[in-house]
Amino acid sequence: MTTPQRPILLNSCARAATAEEARFRIDRPIGGRAALVLALDDEAADVVDRVAEKPWRGARFFHAGDVPFSQLEAELADADVAIMIATADADGEVAAALARACAERGIMTAGLILGEQLEVAGAVSALRPYARNLMVTSDEDDVAEVLTALRA
Amino acid sequence: MLKTEINELLTHTGPGTPMGELFRRYWIPALHAEELPENDCPPVRVKILSERLIAFRDSEGKYGLIDEFCAHRGVSLWFGRVEERGIRCAYHGWKYDVTGQCLEVPSEPENSNFCSKVRLTAYPLVKVGDILWTYMGDREQQPGLPEFEFAQVPAEQTYTSKRWQESNWLQALEGGIDSSHVSWLHSGGLKSDPLFKGTKGNEYNLNDLRPFFEVAEADGGLFVGARRNAENGNYYWRITPYVMPSFTLVPPRGDHPVHGHFWVPIDDENTWVYTFDYHPTRSLTPEERQAMIEGHGVHSRNIPGTYRPMENKDVDYLIDREAQKRGETFSGVRGIAQQDASLQESMGPIVDRTKERLVSSDTGIIKARQKLRKAVEALRDEGVMPPGVDPAHHRVRSAAIVLPQEQSFIEACRDDLRARPGVAHTSV
Numbered sequence A: 001m002t003t004p005q006r007p008i009l010l011n012s013c014a015r016a017a018t019a020e021e022a023r024f025r026i027d028r029p030i031g032g033r034a035a036l037v038l039a040l041d042d043e044a045a046d047v048v049d050r051v052a053e054k055p056w057r058g059a060r061f062f063h064a065g066d067v068p069f070s071q072l073e074a075e076l077a078d079a080d081v082a083i084m085i086a087t088a089d090a091d092g093e094v095a096a097a098l099a100r101a102c103a104e105r106g107i108m109t110a111g112l113i114l115g116e117q118l119e120v121a122g123a124v125s126a127l128r129p130y131a132r133n134l135m136v137t138s139d140e141d142d143v144a145e146v147l148t149a150l151r152a
Numbered sequence B: 001m002l003k004t005e006i007n008e009l010l011t012h013t014g015p016g017t018p019m020g021e022l023f024r025r026y027w028i029p030a031l032h033a034e035e036l037p038e039n040d041c042p043p044v045r046v047k048i049l050s051e052r053l054i055a056f057r058d059s060e061g062k063y064g065l066i067d068e069f070c071a072h073r074g075v076s077l078w079f080g081r082v083e084e085r086g087i088r089c090a091y092h093g094w095k096y097d098v099t100g101q102c103l104e105v106p107s108e109p110e111n112s113n114f115c116s117k118v119r120l121t122a123y124p125l126v127k128v129g130d131i132l133w134t135y136m137g138d139r140e141q142q143p144g145l146p147e148f149e150f151a152q153v154p155a156e157q158t159y160t161s162k163r164w165q166e167s168n169w170l171q172a173l174e175g176g177i178d179s180s181h182v183s184w185l186h187s188g189g190l191k192s193d194p195l196f197k198g199t200k201g202n203e204y205n206l207n208d209l210r211p212f213f214e215v216a217e218a219d220g221g222l223f224v225g226a227r228r229n230a231e232n233g234n235y236y237w238r239i240t241p242y243v244m245p246s247f248t249l250v251p252p253r254g255d256h257p258v259h260g261h262f263w264v265p266i267d268d269e270n271t272w273v274y275t276f277d278y279h280p281t282r283s284l285t286p287e288e289r290q291a292m293i294e295g296h297g298v299h300s301r302n303i304p305g306t307y308r309p310m311e312n313k314d315v316d317y318l319i320d321r322e323a324q325k326r327g328e329t330f331s332g333v334r335g336i337a338q339q340d341a342s343l344q345e346s347m348g349p350i351v352d353r354t355k356e357r358l359v360s361s362d363t364g365i366i367k368a369r370q371k372l373r374k375a376v377e378a379l380r381d382e383g384v385m386p387p388g389v390d391p392a393h394h395r396v397r398s399a400a401i402v403l404p405q406e407q408s409f410i411e412a413c414r415d416d417l418r419a420r421p422g423v424a425h426t427s428v
């Protein structure tokens, strides 16, 4: 073991983790996350529409049924996370195609499945291979919560 | 990212704060039982949820947890004498029992009943397992005693340690929910720690550094599943339960004992971490117990006579740059517990969550915060009993299991995630 070296100033040792020293943390604007939010079924589309009304930094919202896949692919060009929103009737095929497109571009994928665990079991297994991070929740607010947490 | 108001809502737990009110609905650890080893032993100063208290064990073995300061002129009862069913203040001899009731005011006439009008705040203190638990809320709402499995199994099957962490409780808890750091920060321990090494699960852990995560709701909190690739297209799942407000279990490894933590706010800038290891069906071996005492596994190596880890912020956590270079430890800090604590303390006493850049693998943390916020608001605005109060919610287990791709861990493991007395845990 190396001899611990005695710091010259308080801020050059671990004891600088005080509230006072927190004042000296560099403060500068923090960038957001360019999120593409995709509703995979009709019920999810309603939720996404409600969430889309809130102010977001750069999140873009789509319904899988309404946009041609080529447009989604184009939108991925400057996205860095793709978030799929689903309920019990989610379509696994769109999820698979989107996940492939994301994998090619190195874009993170996440999925939020709304409903009670038992009812959405099918959607969960359809999405599991395609979303690196899946959340099963009965609370619609989680969609906005996750987007806010990600600075979307 | 959290807004400043929400960060404050979740991190402040003193009397009268909404989060403090939430914590006061649960039985929470107040002391390690070893701190009051016998009747009439010296009293112990305890601070939890920003309240200063004194704990003592009277001549009949009853535990008391009362206001630290004497009603007469505010002297600390830590100097008091524990004798004949009470604690007597060292200054003028006022005496209190475990309910905080004043029994004697020696300066008053012998037939005075003035003392019956003096009572200090007192909370129940009950031993379950190796822990003395307290309930600091409204007596009418007091729930049944804790039923966490680690505290229910016979004494030979369980071990609990305690350490002081110099940070807010929430950033400590978040470390327990976030299993994505294990393959990094604790990679050294997976290979060498006597309480971890030599299991199949570790290979999966170290071979696949990019787990997929799945978060599911549980009655008392959450289950966070992390899956990695196993053979033949199967998945290796590690499932971490979180029981509100601040209990987490680590998924098991082979036949090693299972461990977990209870994170208890001392005040807004300090936390007691109770760390346990238990085996549901067998006694801990002498070697395992010794390893835990020495601070292996998830336990800490404390300065003798204290609950302060040797690797603490005053000594830069004894960081060993050569061990870091050799890859024995990822951060240079010895021991899983202080690897976590050193990083969490470095964030500052209460981390400024307005500045974070969370990623989607932080979903477990995002969801846990959301559940806490909703529970705090529901309690404050509508008096709704929060998840995790009902002792039935305590009877959960962690699990490590290999499953076919299409299976949902939450359904395949329904039984494995329940505490079942006498049945071994599910582990790889």
Ligand code: FES
Binding pocket: B070, B071, B072, B073, B074, B075, B089, B090, B091, B092, B093, B094
């Ligand atoms: S201050 Fe305690 S008896 Fe006087």
Ligand SMILES: [Fe+2]
Binding pocket: B175, B181, B182, B185, B186, B336, B340
């Ligand atoms: Fe850790």
